[in-house]
Amino acid sequence: MFLQNIGIPGLILLLIIALVIFGPSKLPEIGRAFGRTLTEFKSATRELVSGEPEKEQKELQSAEKKQ
Secondary structure, eight states: OGGGGOHHHHHHHHHHHHHHHHOTTTHHHHHHHHHHHHHHHHHHHHHHHHSSOHHHHHHHHHHHHHO
């Protein structure tokens, strides 16, 4: 992936460009949306790999703890 070769100077440049384009008031909203999207992607990936939805896994774990 191309993000591996960015480094600190490239990351700072990207943040400055984002600040200029979106403004300081929109950046926290964009960050939260990106974080939520990443979290949903990770949980969907886990579900695909394990073959079981995450809710079912939590229910199974809580049932095992009760025993």
